[in-house]
Amino acid sequence: MATVTAKPETMPPGAEEPRRRRFTWPRGSRLGRLIITLNVLALLILVIGALVLNELRSGLINARIDSLTTQGELIANVIDQSATVGEPEPQLDPYTASAILQVLFIPRSQRARLFDAQGKVLADSFVVADRVDWKVLPPARKPGQTDDGTRKTPREQAQAERARKALADEIARAMNGRPVAGTRIAEDGEKVVSVSIPIQHVRAVLGVLTLEAGDVDEIISAERKALLPFIIVAMIAIVLSSVLLHRLVAVPVLRLARAADHVRLQGARAISLPDLERRSDELGDLSRSLADMTHSLSERMDAIERFAADVAHEIKNPLTSIRSAIETLDLVTDPAARARLLAILQNDVNRLDRLVTDISNASRLDAELSREHPKLLDLQRLLTEIVSLYEAQLRPGDAPGSVRVSIQIADPAHAHTVLARETPIGQVFRNLIDNARSFSPADGEVRVSLTRHRDRLVTLVEDDGPGVPPDNLETIFERFYTSRPKGRAFGGNSGLGLSIARQIVEAHGGVIHAENRQDAAGAVIGARFVVDLPDARA
Template identity: 85%
Template sequence: MATVTASPEAESQSETPKARRRFVWPRGSRLGRLIIVLNVLALAIVVVGALVLNELRSGLIAARIDSLSTQGELIANVIDQTATVGEPEPALDPYVASQLLQVLFIPRNQRARLFDAHGKALADSFVVADRVDWKVLPPARKPGDKDAPPHLTPAAQARAEKARQALADEIAQAMKGRPVAGTRIAEDGERVVSVSIPIQHVRAVLGVLTLEAGDVDEIISAERKALLPFIVVAMVAIVLSSVLLHRLIAVPVLRLARAADHVRLQGARAISLPDLSERRDELGDLSRSLEDMTHSLSERMDAIERFAADVAHEIKNPLTSIRSAIETLDLVTDPAARARLLAILQNDVNRLDRLVTDISNASRLDAELSREHPKAIDLSKLLAEVASLYEAQLRPGPAPGSVRVRFGAEIPRPILVLARETPIGQVFRNLIDNARSFSQDDGEVRVFVIRPRGKSTVAVIVDDDGPGIPAENLETIFERFYTSRPKGRAFGGNSGLGLSIARQIVEAHGGQIHAENRKDEAGAVIGARFVVELPEVRE
């Protein structure tokens, strides 16, 4: 059986420019959605909490300013109506103003101070209410200590002077007849909400009433405490998401990497993968793909070992015959016997050359299948071209090589299959060569295409009029290096790889190939038939 393998040229594929990358929501990725949702949720908790508390802080300060302004305007009106003396130039009576501040209710967390038109302090609610501020005293200084107490340090004195200047500026602005409100640092270093209300008699500014609320730091502290639950929840969400991602991604990937390292370092043929088959995400798909890949590689390595053993066995036979003929050639003097030995040598050399060629073709088959990409092929046109090549090489008369090849299709329209043109053409050439080798000189090999009923495939049938195939060998003929010749046929004319290569190519295209015997009405074998089924591409 002669085989022909044409090496297809690698198709040049021009690299297309990379499309602009855009963010796409991972619709088919559960793990991707989980990662995005968990991290966005943790971030959203912190952002929402911060926004809510910022609004609360601003609202509390604004509410305190409104409250102090209302209270200050009321006190300023009372002082104007009660403590104003002098005509025609009005002025404030310090004694009456102090009594009013003592009578009026001033909460303990607030401080009221009254200044005259020149900015001189007239009354202080802390003084008239006999309020004494107390603080924990610092540790007693030891003899020889040169450090001053905190309240006497230059930095503390500078802060106090800055606070007094800020109060003076606020009073000066209020003297212009407009209320002043805001936050500032008091003499003791605390942040206070301050409102300065001018005391006006008609249009004359008699003084300024300043109300301070020193609970701003308490408000800020309360806000920070209120923010803590949001921070804790966010941190818990981030930690949980990190632990979850670690267990779902990092640990399985690490186990997969260790399994791969085990194969690389110890030369193991099979890989023991972690059981992730139950997962319905990318890692589950990766685990199943790696398992299938390693199983396929293991089978491929077993096939390579069997192929190497078969090759060694097949090559050994002609080499043994050649060595025996060479050793005998020097001992034979009869010209006829020497001619027979030379003929044996020539036959074995041709057989060895045929074996090496077919073995090379078989070993390159996987690479050729991976280089050429499948495309829609008109099967009728391809078979017609193959048949025309054999007709062009036809020899006249009943001689070797005079077997005709006739092609006929029962389907008039084009028959499209998704295949690689060169390898699939090799399948039909191998089948036709095999059929011709078993046919009588001046015989005929018939090739035709049909569409089996109830199937989405097309079938290519190759018939010959040879002796047929023994029933027990209908499957074994597709094994590598298997040859079975009827009596009278020359031994060594075939390598036994043609049908094996044909089956490998057909199965790589998702098809099937099988052999059967043709019989007449009486049940006698009248030839062999090979059937190749391939998926059809519907237009």
């Protein structure tokens, strides 16, 4: 069967336009699953790492808020009990509150500030504690430089102003009698965890205690460092998957391309990739398909070469006869002998014309089978029309000896449908009927019958001729094979009709064979050709 590479420009009649398939999970694609899995794995590592670290970050900040809240409530209770003066309008004693902040231990990474009811700072742990705030001095001032680094830039001033407003807003919300906790930016630009605890005496809010933890940046830096291993693992996974995909996909595809180029440029008859043919993925399927395709093409090329050799051999015979007749014609003076030579020339010319026509039909057969798409075909109607054409050629008053063609349909009310191409299938039965008529005796009859056998439709073409030699029942389907009975004119058959019929039937999933008809005594009384096609309705 020929390999079709051309794409039809138009859709066949009755055919539906193929739907565009949307993206679906590659269930049968091992390479597709491998590519998606490796890429998703690398992404999943990053996502899991980010989720884990986000949970860790949230947990650390929440833990720090809980710790500051507990510590602040304890300090607020101590200040309420020890630094509250005045009745019935209580107030905070700033000196006592400062002393309490000095006595209580405040870690270096934290800052405690006490505000009165008007938001004025009463105490600051950075002031009352024995602490020296230091920072690295800026580089030495260059000549002509007016900014010595001690003044804040406008951006830093705006940032400090925003920080003071955020602190004032936090204190104002705490004045409502409920603790306020969260993260904000401090005056120095660092991100801090802040908790503001109202100091209440009975129901009166006397002030606000604010605790700040300035190690949030260190926590975030530690989180980033913790994320680094996940990034490294993800990068390694991506690199390994890329290398793996290169080795598994890119390199084999390149080898297949080079092997195809070798077949095209060097004229090789086969493609050899044994290490790829053993693979069980798409590339293995592609390699095996390419090997099968080149093998099929090689067989096709061998068949074409044999066909060309057979054509040359068959054409040489009538050409040799014509050349001999032409060379002898000038030497013959007898009118009767010249007439015989002219008859031979006419017969050979007709034979050449028949050969060329049949060879042309045989060479176009593959193209016709590929261009015409199969469709539902009423085999009963087709056979009836073909037989009616032969019967129409026989008119009353025709010369005796004409061979008639009849048809018999078993169960004509039932549909006899096959999935086939009408023109080639019609050519099969015309070839069989023509072959049967050519071997039928004068006033003989060719009988065509159609029956159903399970899920098959069986067509019989029978004649009353001499039959087929038992040894040639299969040989007659070979190209240019002719078996002529005695008295049959030489060159009446090209030997391609039955070969074309078998090729068409097999292309439709059917079977064709020949057998001899016998009487009760076992004598051959004719030939029978059987065409077995699958029933499309089964």
